[in-house]
Amino acid sequence: MTDVEGGAGPLLLGVRHHGPGSARAVRAALAAARPAVVLIEGPPEADALIPLAADEDMRPPVALLAHAVDEPGRSAFWPLAEFSPEWVAIRWAVEHGVPARFIDLPATHTLAWEKEDEAGHGGEGEDEGPEGGSEGRTPEADADTAREATPDAEVRVDPLAVLARTGGYDDPERWWEDVVEHRGTGEGDAFAPFEVLEEAMGALREVYGTGGHDRDPVREAYMRLQVRAAQREFGDAAVAVVCGAWHVPALRQRVGVGADRALLKGLPKVKVDVTWVPWTHRRLARASGYGAGIDSPGWYGHLFGARDRPVERWMTKVAGLLRDEDRMVSSAHVIEAVRLAETLGAMRGRPLPGLTETTDAVRAVMCEGSDVPLALVRDRLVVGDVLGEVPESAPAVPLQRDLTRLQRRLRLKPEALERELELDLRKDTDAERSRLLHRLRLLGVRWGEPAASRGSTGTFRETWRLRWEPELAVRIAEAGVWGTTVLSAATAKAEADAVGAGALADVTALAERCLLAELSDALPVVMRVLADRAALDADVGHLAQALPALVRSLRYGDVRGTDTGALTEVAAGLAERVFVGLPPACAALDTEAAEEMRRHVDAVHGAVGLLGETARPDPVSGTPVSGTPASGPVDTEARGPGVAEPSGAADRPAPGRHGGLRRRWHSVLRVLSGRDSVAGVVRGRAVRLLLDDGELAQDEAAVLMGHVLSPGTAPGDAAAWIEGFVGGGSGGGMLLVHDERLLGLVDAWLTRVPAEAFTDVLPLLRRTFSAYEPGVRRTLGELVRRGPGQRGSAVTGAAGMPGFAPDLDVRRADAVLPVLRLLLGPAEAGEGGVDDNNLVGVGT
Known part of the structure; x- marks a missing residue:
């Protein structure tokens, strides 16, 4: 050479x-x-x-990571x-x-x-x-x-x-x-x-x-x-x-x-720093975005490690995977799959069966022609999710070393395969795991993502989806500028985010995350910024958007042992400002703005409900009692120490600055439901919320609906009111199923809509009713098709809407009397006789 x-x-x-x-x-x-x-x-x-x-302790796949000292993200x-x-x-x-x-x-x-x-x-x-x-x-x-x-x-x-x-x-x-x-x-x-x-x-x-x-x-x-x-x-x-x-x-x-x-x-x-970091087979695949020129790293790893009889060994791996997934795969399947792969390779002129031939054989023999289990084989074996390991002696930023120490102490091993982690926050170890994951998310290290808990809806349960990705090492290096430990870095990052937040809702969301991560040193800074922003922000939409996250944060105080007193005061003050500003803000809105305001009304309603359910401590005994946190402290001086609270007092709003928060919210909803200047979708939603809370009787709701659906109301406004009342995923379909008077009002209004206006309201109605479950839509269709008296309703009365009233068709009822006499037999003497009307319940 x-x-x-x-x-x-x-x-x-x-x-x-x-x-x-x-x-x-x-x-x-x-x-x-x-x-x-x-x-x-x-x-x-x-x-x-x-x-x-x-x-x-070095186990590939691994990677050399080089990053700029002054800009770790590069x-x-x-x-x-x-x-x-x-x-x-x-x-x-x-x-x-x-x-x-x-x-x-x-x-x-x-x-x-x-x-x-x-x-x-x-x-x-x-x-x-x-x-x-x-x-x-x-x-x-x-x-x-x-x-x-x-x-x-x-x-x-x-x-x-x-x-x-x-x-x-x-x-x-x-x-x-x-x-x-x-x-x-x-x-x-x-x-x-x-x-x-x-x-x-x-x-x-x-x-x-x-x-x-x-x-x-x-x-x-x-x-x-x-x-x-x-x-x-x-x-x-x-x-x-x-x-x-x-x-x-x-x-x-x-x-x-x-x-x-x-x-x-x-x-x-x-200036750069270089270290070893774990890598995964998945990241070696082109599709992952960190391409290395290969589509099937798991397959190539198999070829490297199984030089002799690679096809037979591969089919054995596939069979083991499918068996682990409860699919019936026998040794005969493996033998036939190997034979088929070899035959395909010979027919295609290949020296040995390749990945294409083995995949075709697996699909035909082990997967019964289905691509569903085959996708699992590709994900787990052809690509694979092997995660490498690096020794502790490898250079690392201090934040990475602290995270490694916490992972070891809390027994949270990084894994390339996604898994679910159920946490019980009443246990110390699980509570620390939760705090660690929340702090990492605050730092932008999304090792875990919260998921919906299937076993319980209590605040003491958390479910996480964990999956370690190699680029998280870069995120950790970037977060190292905030501190040398996870706690100090998360605290500094939260304080900086609070000061630089652009919207009130961002600050409230940050306050919630600080409570979840238990950043007690950062919370005062966040609360100060929150109070300042809330005092200066006059936009009702912003206030309504910020309130739910703030109120949700109050629920974490009990299970996490966090003091939420300051947060309660800010939430109550925010709610009061929303109550005052909401009615004027709901007037003269176009369709898009009205729909957005309806979502705000829903959010505030849920927040007020949570605020009312949050427990507050009794200042005398220290035990939690139900009531509105915003209702202020109990007046113990007027009662005198040691005097028992009257029965039911805990359920009534206590006197004070924030007394009757939920009652005032209901008053706001009544104002919204009665103002003609308020958009129809908002008025309809206000009536529905009052009805659900028991503040409005069903008769009153029917009267309000009847007024709105009268001939004098424009069809578009009436359709918007209907959408607010029974739309938006609020269970309105079931309400119509169980209250046929309301369904009759809607049916009667719809039959009166002029032909020229029908095409204008049809998209709105379709959007409203298409959100219902298929079973609810089917039941509503059957009720409308059957007509009067064919089905009992949860709400009945002597006088109902035409088409859905409990009117009795006497002629059709008389037709069944001979059959009933035949089944029941003639009346015995001395029984006083049985009137035909008694047989069918008429006149009773």
Whole structure:
């Protein structure tokens, strides 16, 4: 071989990143060549971390994470799996006591490049697949944005795809399997595969040049300089280089030192830190957004670990997975699936069955032709959710170390597979777990997401969905600027968020999160900002939007032992301002604004209900009693100490500044229900809420509905009132089912709507009734179709609406009397006789 300037050259091993065939070939070549030093494509800042690969606690997949010190969110990953050629080279070097070094362009330059790049997409080098490149990618605040390709990326050459097309394949993965993964057991010349691949890449680079990877010449110049330095230190023939096959022709080129240094002159720099972080197979897949050139990392890991009889071993794995999911899979299924996969491979001219053949066989034999269980196989096995581990001795920011300590103490192990965690906040360990997860969410580390509890609706129950993602290491590094522990960082972040919040609702939501996370030091700051914002905000919509979150926070005081007295005062004051400002704000609204105001009315109604249900402590005994927290303290001086409270006093609003909060809210609803200037949807909702709370009798509600649905009301206004009364997912359908008078009013109004106005109200009515459950809609349709007297109602009376009244059709009733006499028999003498009317309950 010749080196970059002539003479005896280094051993250049061009590979496909994360290719198990390349990994096996690298191991064989290194064993045959026994180099004095191994140079690997990767960031040179990580040279000091290479010995950690020999630590017994290091389990791939892992990744090198480089991030800017001043801007931790600007970062790049270099993932390495067990079947990655780079990882195999690192392991071979440390096991044989051979120095190993990274020779790619330093991360200090690549991250500075990204900072200057307006697109701000990934830092995963400029390429994927066999052509090489650093596998890291710079995740932005929004990972989805980071996945988007730039226009330049659309014209970049994919060498693997070009070679596959040249060989007559339309699938690059299938070509790679046939040519590399299934090429034999590795006997013969250990260097032959690399020579062939170098020849192919050389031909491609002659045609395509850099292939659209504009930064490759700079990276390759730096690599050449590092190779020269290693040759001077260890000797020309004692150097082995493991890099992307795309770069091998460039490293083989005869380029002067001066030309290479000229390319590197004036590159931007940033200060960076580098460490090892856990990675997952899922993140190695292209679809995840942190692509490394492979679609099926789980399958490639299997090929690397099961060199002999890979198909049989794979089918055994699939059968075990399906059995764990309670699917009936026998040994005969495995045998038949293997035979079918081998037959398909032979029919398609493949040296061995590949992933396509095994997948087709699994679908046909084990999944009975269904893609549903097959999707599980792809998710769990073809892609996989293996999570790597890094040793504690790996460098980490203080916040990461504190989180690791808490995870160990609370027995919360990070896992790549999503799982549900049920917490009972009455237990100390579960309460600490809840606080940790809430604090991490406040810091932007979304390891867990709250989920609806299925077993209980009490506030002492919490359900979380946990799933650890590799990029959370970046979020932790970013959050490290707020503090060295999770508690101090969350406290500082909450205080800063409160001061910088743009809306009142944001502050109230933050107050709720502080209570959940038990940030007692941050809560006073948040409450002060909340009180100031609430006093200055005159928008009723903003106040109504902020109140629910604030009131919900009060419910956490009992189970979490948090003092919510200040929060109660702010919530009560906020409610009072909403009561005063709501009626004027509901007048003269267009359709969209009226619908938004209806949602505000619903939210305030729920908040007032919660505020009334929150327990307040008795100042005499200290025991909790039911009542409105906003109703103020009990007047013990007027009663005298030790005097028992009158019966039922705890259920009545106590006298004081905030007495009768719920009663005043009902008064506001009555005002809204009676004002013609208020939008129809709001008036209808106010009547419904009063009816549900028992503040309005059903007769009164029927009268109000009758007035609104009278001929003098515009059809559009009447339809909006109906939507407010029975729409919006409020259970209005069941109300119409059980109160046929109200249904009759709606039916009578609908039959009177003029033809020219019917098309205007139809969309509104459709939206209202389409929200009902199918069973409710079916029942309503049957009631309307059956007509009068065919079904009893929860509300009946002597006089009802035509079509739904309990009127009796005497002629039809008389028709059943002969049958009843036949069934019951003639009346015995002395019984006084049985009147026909008594048989059917008429006149009783």
